[in-house]
Structures are given as C-alpha cells and as structure tokens.
Amino acid sequence: NNQNRDMIKHRFFCFLFGTNDEKFGTNFYIEKIKNLFIYDKKSFIISFLHLVIGDPLLAIWLIDAPEEILSIFQESCYEISQDVFKDFSKKNNHIWIRISELPTTDFFRNCKGTKVNQLIKTKGVAVSKTDVFSNFNCYKLICLKCLEIQKTLFFPKDKPKAFFTKCFNCKSQGPFQINWTQTENCNFQRILLQELAEFTPVGNIQSKKEIILKNDLIDYIKLGEEISVTGILKYSFLQNSFSISKNRFFTITVEANLIEKTKSLSSNLVFTFPEEKIIKNIFKKKKILNCLVEAFIPSILKKREVKLPLLLSLFGFEIGKKNSNFLNKSGINILIIGDPSTGKSQILKGFEKIAPKSIFLTGQGSSTKGLTASLKYEKNTEDWILEGGALIFADKGFCLIDGVEKLGIQDHIFLMEAMDQQTISIKKKGIVNTLKTRCTIIATSSPTEEYYLSEHSFAKNFPGEENFVEKFDLFIPMPDIIDPVNDNLIGNFLICSHRNASTKEEFSKKGTKLKKNFLPKNSNFFNFKEKISQKLFRKYVLYARNFIKPKLNPINQEYITNFYVSLKNECFNSNISKLSLRHLETIIRLAESSARLHLRESSVKEDISISISVFLFSFIESQPLLQKKILLIKFGYYLNPDKDIFKKLLNVLRTLLVTKFNSNKNQG
Numbered sequence: 001n002n003q004n005r006d007m008i009k010h011r012f013f014c015f016l017f018g019t020n021d022e023k024f025g026t027n028f029y030i031e032k033i034k035n036l037f038i039y040d041k042k043s044f045i046i047s048f049l050h051l052v053i054g055d056p057l058l059a060i061w062l063i064d065a066p067e068e069i070l071s072i073f074q075e076s077c078y079e080i081s082q083d084v085f086k087d088f089s090k091k092n093n094h095i096w097i098r099i100s101e102l103p104t105t106d107f108f109r110n111c112k113g114t115k116v117n118q119l120i121k122t123k124g125v126a127v128s129k130t131d132v133f134s135n136f137n138c139y140k141l142i143c144l145k146c147l148e149i150q151k152t153l154f155f156p157k158d159k160p161k162a163f164f165t166k167c168f169n170c171k172s173q174g175p176f177q178i179n180w181t182q183t184e185n186c187n188f189q190r191i192l193l194q195e196l197a198e199f200t201p202v203g204n205i206q207s208k209k210e211i212i213l214k215n216d217l218i219d220y221i222k223l224g225e226e227i228s229v230t231g232i233l234k235y236s237f238l239q240n241s242f243s244i245s246k247n248r249f250f251t252i253t254v255e256a257n258l259i260e261k262t263k264s265l266s267s268n269l270v271f272t273f274p275e276e277k278i279i280k281n282i283f284k285k286k287k288i289l290n291c292l293v294e295a296f297i298p299s300i301l302k303k304r305e306v307k308l309p310l311l312l313s314l315f316g317f318e319i320g321k322k323n324s325n326f327l328n329k330s331g332i333n334i335l336i337i338g339d340p341s342t343g344k345s346q347i348l349k350g351f352e353k354i355a356p357k358s359i360f361l362t363g364q365g366s367s368t369k370g371l372t373a374s375l376k377y378e379k380n381t382e383d384w385i386l387e388g389g390a391l392i393f394a395d396k397g398f399c400l401i402d403g404v405e406k407l408g409i410q411d412h413i414f415l416m417e418a419m420d421q422q423t424i425s426i427k428k429k430g431i432v433n434t435l436k437t438r439c440t441i442i443a444t445s446s447p448t449e450e451y452y453l454s455e456h457s458f459a460k461n462f463p464g465e466e467n468f469v470e471k472f473d474l475f476i477p478m479p480d481i482i483d484p485v486n487d488n489l490i491g492n493f494l495i496c497s498h499r500n501a502s503t504k505e506e507f508s509k510k511g512t513k514l515k516k517n518f519l520p521k522n523s524n525f526f527n528f529k530e531k532i533s534q535k536l537f538r539k540y541v542l543y544a545r546n547f548i549k550p551k552l553n554p555i556n557q558e559y560i561t562n563f564y565v566s567l568k569n570e571c572f573n574s575n576i577s578k579l580s581l582r583h584l585e586t587i588i589r590l591a592e593s594s595a596r597l598h599l600r601e602s603s604v605k606e607d608i609s610i611s612i613s614v615f616l617f618s619f620i621e622s623q624p625l626l627q628k629k630i631l632l633i634k635f636g637y638y639l640n641p642d643k644d645i646f647k648k649l650l651n652v653l654r655t656l657l658v659t660k661f662n663s664n665k666n667q668g
Contacts, residue, residue, distance in 0.1 A: 005072055008058070008061070008069065008072050009072055009075070009076050011055055011057070011058055012055075012058065012072065012073055012076050013076060013080075014055070015050075015051065015054040015055045015058065016029045016030065016076075016077075016080070017030065018054060019050055019054055028050075029046070030080070032044060032045075033077060033080055033081055036081065036095065037081065042094060042095060042096050042215070042216055043096050043098050043216055044077055044095050044096065044097055044098065045098045045099075045100050045258070046073070046097060046098070046099055046100070047100055047101045048062075048099050048100065048101050048102050048103070049101045049103070062099065062119060063118055063119050064118060065117070066099075066117075066118065066119040066232050066257070067117070067232060070097050070099075070257070073097045074094075074095055074096070074097050077095045077097065078094075078095055081095065094215075096215055096216065097257075098230075098257055098258040099119065099230055099257055099258060100230070100258055100260070102119070102120075102121040102230050104121065105121050105122060105123055105228070106120045106121060106122050107122070107195070107199050108122065108124070108195045108199075108207040108208075108209055109207065111209065111233055111252060111254070112252070115233050116233050116234065116235055116252070117232065117233065117234065118232070118233055119230065119231070119232060119257070120230070120231065120232075120233050120254070121228060121229070121230045122193070122209070122228070122229055122254070123196055123199075123226070123227070123228045123229075123262070124193035124194050124195055124196060124208075124209070124226070124227065124229070125193070125194045125196065125224065125225070125226050125227075125393065126191050126192070126193060126194075126221050126222070126223055126224065126225050126227060126388075127191075127192045127193070127194045127208065127223070127387055127388060128191065128192045128223065128376060128385050128386060128387035128388065129189060129190065129191040129192070129221070129223065129385070130189055130190045130191070130378060130383075130385050131189070131383070131385075132187050132188070132189050132218055132219070133187070133188055133189070134185045134186070134187055134188075135185065135186050135187075135188055138183070139178050139179070139182070139183040140152070140178075140179045140182045140183070141176040141177065141178060141179060142176065142177050142178075142179040143167040143169065143170060143172065143174065143176055144174070144175045144176065144177055145167070145170050145172050145174075145175075146167060146169050146170040146172075148167060148168070148169040148170070149179055149182065150167065150168065150176070151168060186214060186215075187214070187215070187218055188212055188213060188214045188218070189212075189213045189214075189218045189219065190210055190211070190212055190213070191210075191211045191213060191221065192208050192209075192210060192211075192387070193208065193209050193210075193211050193227070193229065193254075194206050194207075194208050195207050195208070195209075196226070209252070209253070209254060210236075210251070210253045210254070211229055211231065211253070211254050211255075211256050212253055212254070212255045212256060213256050213259070214255070214256070217256055217259055220259055221259060221261070223386070223388040223392055223393075223435070224388050224392045224393040224394075224395050225261060225262075226261070226262040227259055227260065227261055227262060228259075228260045228262060229254060229256050229258075229259055230256070230257050230258040230259075230260075231254040231255050231256040231257045231258075232254070232255045232257065233252060233253075233254055234252070234253055234254070234255055235251075235252060235253075236251055236252075236253045271539060271543075275536050275539070278532065278536065279536075279540070282532075288597070288598060289597065289598070289610075291532050292311060292532065292537070292540075292597065293307050293308060293311060294532075295532040295533075295534070295537050296310070296311050296314075296350075296354070296537070297310075297346075297347060297350035297351065297354070298350075298534075299346055299350055299497070300343055300346060300347060300350065301489060301490055301493040305476075305617060306336075306347070306476055306478065308610075308614055309332075309334055309474045309476060309614050309618065310334065310347070310351060310442070310476075311597070312332065312590055312593045312594060312597065312610075312611075312614060313331060313332040313333075313334055313440060313442065313474075313593070314351070314354065314355060314541060315541065315544055315545065315593040315594075315596045315597045316331055316332045316440075316589050316590070316592065316593030316596070317331055317396070317440070317545050317593075331398070331439070331440025331441075331589075332440060332473045332474060332586065332589055332590065332593065333419050333440060333441045333442070333471070333472045333473045333474070334441075334442045334443075334472060334473065334474045334475075334476060335404070335443050335444075335445065335462075335469060335472040335474075335475055335476070336442075336443070336444045336445070336475075336476045336477075336478060337444075337445045337446070337447055337452060337458065337461050337462055337475070337476075337477055337478070338444070338446075338447075338452060338476075338477065338478025338479065338480075339446075339447065339451050339452050339478065339479055339480035340446065340480075341480070342478040342479075342480055343478070344402070344444040344478065345402050345444065347444070348360060348400045348402050348442065348444060351398070351400060351442065352398075352400055353534070354534070354537060354538060354541065355397065355398045355541075356397065356538070356541065356542055356545065357394065357396065357397030357398065358394065358397055358398040358399070358400055359390045359393055359394045359397070359398070359399055359400065360400045360402070361390050361399075361400070361401055361402070362401075362402045362403055362406075363401060363402065363403035363404050363405065363406030363407045364403055364406045366390070366401075366407065366411075368408065368410055368411050368414070369389060370389050370390060371389050371390050371391060371407070371411055371414065371415075372389045372391055372392070372411075372414045372424050372426070373386050373387060373388050373389050373392060373424065373426055373435060374386075374387045374389065375387070375428055375429050375431065384428075384429045384430070384431055386426065386431065386433065386435075388435070391414070391415075391418050391424060391437040391439060392424070392435050392436075392437060394437070394439040395436055395437060395438050395439055396438055396439065397439055397440075398439060398440045398441075398442060399439045399440070399441050399442070400442050400443075401441065401442070401443040401444070402443075402444050403444065403445065403446070404443035404444065404445050405445040405446060405462065405463045405464055409465075412464065412465065412468045415441065415468070415471075416467070416468055416471045418437040418439070418441065419441055419471045419472070420471055422436065422437060422438050423435065423436055423437060424437050441472075443472075445462055445463070445464075446463070447461045447462075447463070448460065448461055448462065448463040449461075451479070451480065452477060452478070452479040452480075454477075454479060454625055454628075455624060455625045456624060457577070457622060457623055457624045458475045458477060458621065458622035458623075459622070461477075473582070473586040473589075474586065474614070474615070474618040475618050475619075475621060475622045476618065476621075477621050477622075483654070483658065484657065484658065485654050485657055485658070486654075544596050544597060544599060545596070548595075548596045548599055548600075548601070549596075549601075550592050550595035550596050550600055550601055550602055550603055551592075551601070551602050551603070552588060552591060552592065552602070552603050553602050553603050553604065556591070556603055556604070556605060556607075556608045559605070559608055560584070560587055560588065560591070560608060560612070563587075563612055563638070564579070564583075564584050564587070567579060567616075567619075567635065570630075570631070570634060570635075574627065574630050575627075576623060576627045576630075576631070577622075577623065583615070583619070586615055587611050587612060587615050588611075590610070590611030590614055590615060591603045591607045591608050591610075591611040592607075593611075594606075594607035594610045594611055595607045609638075612638050613638055613639050616631075616635060616638050616639060617639055619631075620632060620635075
C-alpha cells in the first residue's frame with residue numbers, strides 16, 4: 001500500500017532528522033550519510049536502541065516485518081543522499097541498512113517457526129564457509145528466432161511466467177535465452193555457524209545454523225572467529241526434499257543483516273577502585289610474581305616448578321610484524337609427562353578457566369579431522385568446502401590436549417607443523433590451502449612405563465617419536481615422589497577444599513574475630529586483601545596480553561648469549577643432547593613474557609634470571625640422571641637465584657624429616 005509506505009517514510013525522516021549528537025551538536029544520522037559519500041561506503045548502521053527511543057512503533061514494525069521496512073528505509077536514505085549530494089547516484093547505487101544493538105540474543109534452539117520472517121540476533125563460531133556465488137536479481141530474455149531482446153524485465157519469482165511469454169517482434173513463443181549482457185547479479189556466500197559451548201545444554205550436541213552473507217558482508221569473517229549475527233530468519237527447502245512424494249521438508253536459515261565480531265574483553269577492560277588498590281599494594285611490596293603463582297590454578301597446591309612455566313606461557317603472546325622476514329612464534333609450547341593421579345588433567349582444566357581463548361580436547365576422543373580441518377561436500381554447488389578443527393579455532397589462543405600420546409602419527413605430524421611453522425597445510429580433493437594456527441599448545445602425556453623413570457631422558461619417557469618431543473619449548477616432569485611432608489600437606493589441602501560453603505563462611509568469620517581480638521593491627525597473618533581473585537587475575541592477564549609489548553634490553557642480550565654459549569660448550573664436552581637456536585628463542589620469549597607479567601616496557605635483569613632459571617630447570621629435568629647431576633653441579637647457581645632464606649630452611653627441614661622417616665622405617 002503506497003499510503004502506508006509514505007507514512008513509514010515520513011516517520012523515518014522524522015527519526016533521522018530528530019536524532020542529534022549532543023557531544024558535537026550535529027545531526028547524528030545525517031552526518032553518517034555524508035560520511036558514506038566521503039569515505040565511499042555502502043553500509044548505513046542504525047542503532048535499534050535509538051529507534052526505540054525515537055519511534056517505538058517503527059521499532060516494533062521492524063522486528064515483525066524486517067524485509068519490507070528495511071526496503072523503505074533504504075529508499076528514504078537514498079532520497080536524502082541525492083538531496084545532500086547531487087552526484088551520489090553516480091557514485092553509490094545502493095545503500096545497505098544495517099541494524100545494530102538489538103537487545104535480545106536468541107539461542108539456536110529458540111530459532112523456530114514462530115520467529116520466521118522476523119529480525120533476530122544470535123551468536124556462534126564460524127565453522128565453515130563456501131565460495132562466493134552469484135544469483136539473478138533481474139534479467140531480460142532474447143528470442144532465438146528473431147534475436148530481439150525482450151522489453152519485459154523478469155525477476156527470479158517470475159520464472160514460470162517467463163516460460164509462457166511471447167516475443168513482441170515475431171509473436172512466437174520462443175525458444176528464449178537469458179541475455180547475459182542485461183542482467184543484474186547479486187553475490188552471496190554461505191557460512192555455517194556453530195552454537196557456543198556455554199549455551200549448549202549438558203548432554204546435547206552443539207547445533208549449527210546456516211547464515212547467508214550478501215553484498216559487503218561477503219568474506220568479512222574467517223574460520224574460527226566468534227561473531228554475533230543480526231539477520232532475518234527464513235525458510236529454505238531442504239536438499240532432496242522434493243524426492244518424497246507427500247511431505248516437503250524445510251530448514252531454517254538466517255539472512256545476515258549485520259555481523260559484529262565479538263570484541264575481546266580488553267576493549268571494555270576497567271579495573272575497579274578496590275582492584276587497583278590490591279594491585280598497587282602488591283607492586284609496592286614487589287610480590288606480584290609470588291601472588292600470581294599462588295592465584296594461578298588454585299586447585300593445585302604449591303608446585304611452583306610446574307606453575308611458573310605455565311604462567312609465563314599464559315603471558316607469552318605476541319604476533320610478529322607483517323613486514324618482518326622472520327617467523328615469530330606466538331607462544332611457549334609445553335609438554336607435561338607425569339605419573340597417573342598427579343593432577344595433569346586438573347592443571348589443564350584450571351588453565352582453561354583462566355586463559356582468554358582456549359580449547360580443551362582429549363587425545364582419545366579426537367580425530368585428525370577434529371584436530372586440524374575436514375572437507376565437507378556441498379551438494380548444491382557440487383564442490384568441497386573446508387570445515388575448521390580445534391587448532392584453527394584456537395588461533396591466537398591456547399590448545400590444551402590431555403593425553404597427547406593417544407593421538408595418531410599423522411596427528412603428531414600436523415602438531416609438529418603447527419608448533420614449528422604456525423600453519424597447517426591441507427592438500428585434499430583438489431583443495432590446496434594453508435591455514436593459520438597461531439596458537440600455544442600445552443599437552444599432557446603418561447609415561448612409557450607404568451611410572452616416570454628419572455634414570456631415562458624425558459624423550460624416552462614419552463611413548464612416541466623423539467622428533468615430536470623436540471618441537472616443544474619446555475618440558476615439565478611430574479613424577480609421583482614419596483614425600484611424607486608433602487603428602488600430608490596435599491591431604492589436608494584436599495580435605496579443606498571439599499568442605500561446603502557454610503563451613504568456609506564460619507571459618508572466615510572465626511578468622512576475622514581472631515584478628516580483631518588477638519592479633520595486632522599491622523599483622524599480615526590474615527591479610528586477605530593481598531590475595532588475587534580469579535576475576536581480577538583474568539583482567540590482569542587480558543590487560544598485560546593486549547597492552548604491554550616489552551622489548552629485550554640490549555644490555556641483557558649479552559648476558560643471555562654468554563649463558564647460551566657456556567651451556568652449549570658444556571653439552572658438547574659432556575656428550576649431552578645438543579642445544580639449538582630454538583632453545584635460545586625460548587629463553588628470549590620467556591624473558592619477554594616475564595617483563596609482560598610485571599607490566600614492564602623493557603626487560604630487566606630479574607626477567608632474564610627468571611627466564612634462564614625456568615628454561616634451565618626444564619632442560620636439566622629432560623636429561624638422564626647422570627647428565628642431570630653434571631649440569632646441576634656446574635649450572636645450579638642459575639636456578640632460583642633470588643630464593644629467600646625461609647624457603648632454604650624449609651627444604652633443609654624437609655630433607656631432615658624424610659631421612660628420619662626412612663631411618664625409623666628401616667629400624668622397624
């Protein structure tokens with residue numbers, strides 16, 4: 001109805017000219033239309049919240065009948081642009097209206113028939129995407145008898161009418177052919193969006209939805225990206241549905257109107273006043289490293305030699321420059337080999353909760369396709385398309401593999417390429433592609449024998465090829481050592497952790513009463529303020545990873561090279577496994593991550609000593625027992641150079657208790 005269209009246009013004009021920018025004192029949307037012409041853009045974004053405030057009735061109509069309303073909006077904006085700029089029609093033929101800030105997000109399971117032809121918003125991960133295809137918007141026919149082009153303009157919905165038309169020149173009924181010179185095409189692309197894991201109910205498989213991209217949204221996203229899609233829910237015929245005689249089956253797709261890439265939490269990263277106070281107090285006392293180690297994976301008691309390399313790996317992330325000729329790795333890859341029931345899976349689960357972007361998988365429940373990428377046959381186009389796996393989804397994040405020894409040899413080859421070249425090469429079914437996998441791999445494994453044998457090297461304890469082990473940067477052995485003192489501490493820790501919330505509250509109340517009544521005011525015995533919560537820990541990690549880009553100090557470079565040369569000479573003289581430049585790069589990356597952890601713009605001597613001690617501990621523990629003793633004698637002073645007296649006394653007392661326990665056992 002033309003009268004209704006004019007009424008909607010009038011209301012939309014009032015909305016556009018009535019929305020002002022209070023900051024600059026200009027008309028908000030008219031300035032946006034001007035910028036379309038200046039910067040040669042075609043997408044005109046309108047905030048749904050502005051529409052609700054300016055004209056609520058238009059907002060309701062937009063949700064219920066988005067296709068018709070958006071076409072009217074498009075006509076209105078085109079008319080305004082022609083009035084503002086006379087040459088606009090020559091430069092821009094179309095303006096695409098995009099609706100942003102839709103308040104509600106619909107889950108995949110709620111996108112059903114009741115919301116068909118309505119505007120919705122949903123979230124997910126892009127799993128696969130097709131090539132760009134072309135579709136007719138309108139076309140003209142040519143008569144093959146008289147070769148005259150017909151005057152009638154046909155649309156895709158007029159396909160039955162086109163078969164029964166008559167030529168205006170020779171009056172015959174064809175045959176006709178599409179005149180390819182006078183057609184208007186519309187490009188489109190299909191992507192498959194997978195439901196986010198946190199929105200999937202327990203026991204259900206993550207559902208997927210097909211999203212159709214048109215115009216400037218084509219090739220806007222990459223595989224593995226988390227996006228939010230605002231679009232129109234539509235029906236489409238299911239493939240081979242017409243082969244069934246009685247029933248016709250349909251599937252629901254979403255025609256995308258706007259795609260927004262989910263911004264990292266760093267864009268809205270704001271520290272509260274109490275959180276700032278906690279961090280400032282910790283920095284004043286120079287205890288930030290100790291506090292972060294204690295807050296990191298709180299379900300694991302102590303084990304500083306295990307937590308510190310993982311913590312540095314969490315802060316060690318930086319993509320190389322585009323113009324750089326060198327391959328800069330994005331993280332520190334770690335392999336953990338330990339006895340059963342030493343907490344390997346618990347460490348990975350705790351790491352997954354803190355890491356900004358991580359994917360957890362098991363070696364037994366993963367295949368090559370799920371790890372790298374798979375090929376899916378598209379029946380409509382009769383072509384193969386790529387569907388990403390875990391390594392692609394973990395780009396710029398962490399891939400955590402529990403039980404890496406259970407993966408196949410082919411999977412190990414792909415992992416070696418991912419760790420070494422930061423890419424995965426796919427050559428199947430005529431598709432040759434290289435996918436980026438700039439992720440940090442942290443894997444766990446069980447030893448070859450029943451228990452970890454310290455007499456053998458780290459590579460021999462791994463039930464696989466030694467070439468695969470060499471691609472990792474750091475190695476962490478976790479043998480189950482009999483230690484009465486440590487076992488007692490772990491037992492008490494587990495019992496305390498399994499108490500319910502009510503008992504924890506009672507103990508905290510008793511602790512505060514004890515502090516008020518018996519302890520002095522300046523006592524640090526119950527100093528709860530210096531403890532870092534998991535929420536504050538995540539914020540700190542995000543801030544450091546996104547805003548701190550440290551550089552290696554030239555003064556410290558000489559110290560690193562001297563250590564590397566002396567260790568390499570010792571390895572050559574003592575017939576120990578050779579050092580390579582990969583190990584030198586690991587030391588440098590550890591120093592940079594230590595500087596990033598301390599929020600420094602350049603590394604200092606403390607960062608170098610931490611990086612050398614972490615690397616040296618990993619390198620010594622990877623050697624057999626005899627070579628391990630030789631290295632400890634000559635390079636032992638590099639390990640924990642700033643270790644305080646209290647910890648040294650604690651180790652002495654522990655050794656005395658162990659010897660006493662063994663002597664009592666022998667006497668008994």
